[in-house]
Amino acid sequence: xxxxxxxxxxxxxxxxQAKGVLAEGVERNPRLVARCIQRGLVAHxxxxxxxxxxxxxxxFDYVLLLGTFQELISPxxxxxxxxxxxxxxxxxxxxxxxxLVRLQILFRGRTPVTQSLPELWFRTTxxxxxSTLDFREFCRQMGVSANRRACFNSxxxxxxxxxxxxxxxxxxxxxxxPQPTGTDASGDISS
Amino acid sequence: MQTGQELNExxxxxxxxxxxxxxxxxxxxxxxxxxxxxxxxxxxxTLRGVQTQSGxxxxxxxxxxxxxxxxxxxxxxxxxxxxxxxxxxHMAGLHPDTGRPGWWDFHVGPGxxxxxxxxxxxxxxxxxGCDGTTGPLSPRPQSGKPFGxxxxxxxxxxxxxxxxxxxxxxxxxxxxxxxxxxxxxxxxLCWAVHFPERVRLCLPIATCISHNAMQIAFNEIGRRAxxxxxxxxxxxxxxxxPPKHGLAVARMVGHVTYLxxxxxxxxxxxxxxxxxxxxxxxxxxxTIQSYLHHQGESFVNRFDANSYLYLTxxxxxxxxxxxxxxxxxxxxxKARFLVVSFASDWLYPPPQSRELVRWLKRCRVAATYINLExxxxxxxxxxxxxxxxxVVRHYLEHEHRKAGFQEAGAVI
Numbered sequence: 204x205x206x207x208x209x210x211x212x213x214x215x216x217x218x219x220q221a222k223g224v225l226a227e228g229v230e231r232n233p234r235l236v237a238r239c240i241q242r243g244l245v246a247h248x249x250x251x252x253x254x255x256x257x258x259x260x261x262x263f264d265y266v267l268l269l270g271t272f273q274e275l276i277s278p279x280x281x282x283x284x285x286x287x288x289x290x291x292x293x294x295x296x297x298x299x300x301x302x303l304v305r306l307q308i309l310f311r312g313r314t315p316v317t318q319s320l321p322e323l324w325f326r327t328t329x330x331x332x333x334s335t336l337d338f339r340e341f342c343r344q345m346g347v348s349a350n351r352r353a354c355f356n357s358x359x360x361x362x363x364x365x366x367x368x369x370x371x372x373x374x375x376x377x378x379x380x381p382q383p384t385g386t387d388a389s390g391d392i393s394s
Numbered sequence: 395m396q397t398g399q400e401l402n403e404x405x406x407x408x409x410x411x412x413x414x415x416x417x418x419x420x421x422x423x424x425x426x427x428x429x430x431x432x433x434x435x436x437x438x439x440t441l442r443g444v445q446t447q448s449g450x451x452x453x454x455x456x457x458x459x460x461x462x463x464x465x466x467x468x469x470x471x472x473x474x475x476x477x478x479x480x481x482x483x484h485m486a487g488l489h490p491d492t493g494r495p496g497w498w499d500f501h502v503g504p505g506x507x508x509x510x511x512x513x514x515x516x517x518x519x520x521x522x523g524c525d526g527t528t529g530p531l532s533p534r535p536q537s538g539k540p541f542g543x544x545x546x547x548x549x550x551x552x553x554x555x556x557x558x559x560x561x562x563x564x565x566x567x568x569x570x571x572x573x574x575x576x577x578x579x580x581x582x583l584c585w586a587v588h589f590p591e592r593v594r595l596c597l598p599i600a601t602c603i604s605h606n607a608m609q610i611a612f613n614e615i616g617r618r619a620x621x622x623x624x625x626x627x628x629x630x631x632x633x634x635x636p637p638k639h640g641l642a643v644a645r646m647v648g649h650v651t652y653l654x655x656x657x658x659x660x661x662x663x664x665x666x667x668x669x670x671x672x673x674x675x676x677x678x679x680x681t682i683q684s685y686l687h688h689q690g691e692s693f694v695n696r697f698d699a700n701s702y703l704y705l706t707x708x709x710x711x712x713x714x715x716x717x718x719x720x721x722x723x724x725x726x727x728k729a730r731f732l733v734v735s736f737a738s739d740w741l742y743p744p745p746q747s748r749e750l751v752r753w754l755k756r757c758r759v760a761a762t763y764i765n766l767e768x769x770x771x772x773x774x775x776x777x778x779x780x781x782x783x784x785v786v787r788h789y790l791e792h793e794h795r796k797a798g799f800q801e802a803g804a805v806i
Contacts, residue, residue: 227760233764233765233766233767233781236764237764237781237784237785237788239762240732240762240764240785240788240789240792241784241788241792242792243792243793243795243796244762245760245761245762246762246763246764247751247755247761247762247763248763248764248765249748249763256752257748257751257752257755257756258755258756259755259756259758262755262758
């Protein structure tokens with residue numbers, strides 16, 4: 204498992220301990236890489252934006268982009284690289300079409316600040332803002348299939364109208380190409 | 395690993411202190427320097443039947459080495475420290491004759507980066523060196539005269555082959571770790587490839603898989619300075635009349651490449667040396683000039699010019715893969731790696747370490763890589779460097795615990 208933008212490694216450490224996975228993290232900030240080392244993780248200091256050249260093709264079963272996805276300079280390039288080095292990709296992002304976000308824009312006329320988007324526009328590290336529908340279109344254009352998805356808000360899992368009620372979305376992506384069944388990329392997603 | 399292990403907040407990264415000591419510790423006179431190890435000694439052992447890569451056979455080789463800490467009953471806590479170009483066997487503690495600290499006293503000792511309370515730490519002077527191990531200064535078996543330039547060419551692999559014999563002599567079949575910076579890093583790499591069963595962890599610091607043109611060029615200036623010194627005499631100089639000027643210039647050039655623009659500006663800037671007399675006042679010199687002169691002069695007193703030629707050649711000739719396909723070479727590796735580089739190191743710049751890491755990872759060797767922001771250039775691994783210390787200490791501690799011989803109840 205490869206965790207891109209692993210931060211201080213707290214999550215990866217839990218994953219390694221709970222699931223016993225063989226994992227490694229990539230992190231740009233040397234101070235955070237030092238924390239990963241302190242946790243005993245295999246870590247690599249590097250900038251995802253510069254590619255994942257250090258890894259061979261199909262090295263990993265899973266590549267994780269959790270909370271990093273919206274900070275990527277080029278999501279297209281990174282997702283492409285992720286599918287080169289790994290078979291499946293797990294992406295987490297914040298849904299920008301959540302109804303509270305919509306209401307804030309509509310009634311306050313300001314860039315929204317919510318529980319899942321806590322920073323003001325000039326402080327956030329996010330470069331991209333997207334909804335579940337946007338993500339579906341992204342997958343379609345990338346030729347990848349989002350086979351499983353879980354949507355959450357502060358109350359738990361969201362079953363209905365996720366594009367309106369989900370705050371956080373976690374998606375499992377698989378490259379459409381090696382799929383023998385050739386599922387339509389958008390086929391399994393309902394919004 | 396402990397679940398939910400809390401990271402200690404006072405372990406927050408801090409910058410190195412302002413009054414940081416630059417360069418080799420052994421070239422400094424630091425008022426009131428204390429080493430927790432006190433006075434430490436080196437030993438000498440005679441090893442038999444050493445053949446070099448070039449095909450030369452030494453009937454016997456003297457090796458000067460130091461050991462600190464205690465070898466565990468299972469003999470599984472040994473760390474080999476490999477020194478860099480100008481290093482010695484005396485890695486830590488105070489030298490019995492000079493009273494000066496060993497070159498890595500900042501990082502080797504009780505509770506330090508490499509904890510001598512936990513590990514049995516070995517350091518030996520390299521083959522071709524001049525600190526007690528057989529080198530160009532050693533007497534030939536027949537004539538008793540120094541080898542000089544008749545000494546066979548020495549490679550990094552030759553150095554490692556001698557170290558392997560020493561480790562065997564010490565009754566250690568597998569090293570817990572091999573660690574070294576610069577030339578020491580090359581030795582660590584060589585260990586992982588040529589003695590894969592005998593190395594658990596490999597920690598190459600501020601090093602590369604082979605020298606680039608710039609690194610060879612700087613070495614060539616040093617060598618040229620020695621070779622053109624009239625006192626060099628084809629390498630057959632009298633021990634009391636070595637090519638001092640050439641060697642001093644070589645050291646000055648080398649020393650500059652070990653520093654950084656920041657460290658030089660920070661420590662010297664354009665400060666002027668206080669005039670010694672009125673004549674000196676007219677020709678005021680910058681502090682950096684007199685500092686470099688001092689570095690050159692003090693080096694001449696402890697280093698052999700021919701050794702400098704042999705060791706810089708070994709550095710330039712080093713090629714981790716020796717022309718073989720990297721996949722083939724790295725397939726043999728069993729060790730896990732921690733690769734460290736320093737952002738301010740322009741002599742062994744981070745891309746060289748990244749190239750190493752790239753090969754390791756592409757060949758599925760477990761490698762952690764960190765490029766520390768230390769501002770002090772190539773010397774960053776030699777100086778008191780809390781960031782570096784923390785990373786290496788944590789790595790060793792964690793792997794030590796994982797290896798299952800951590801004393802019960804101990805927590806980092």
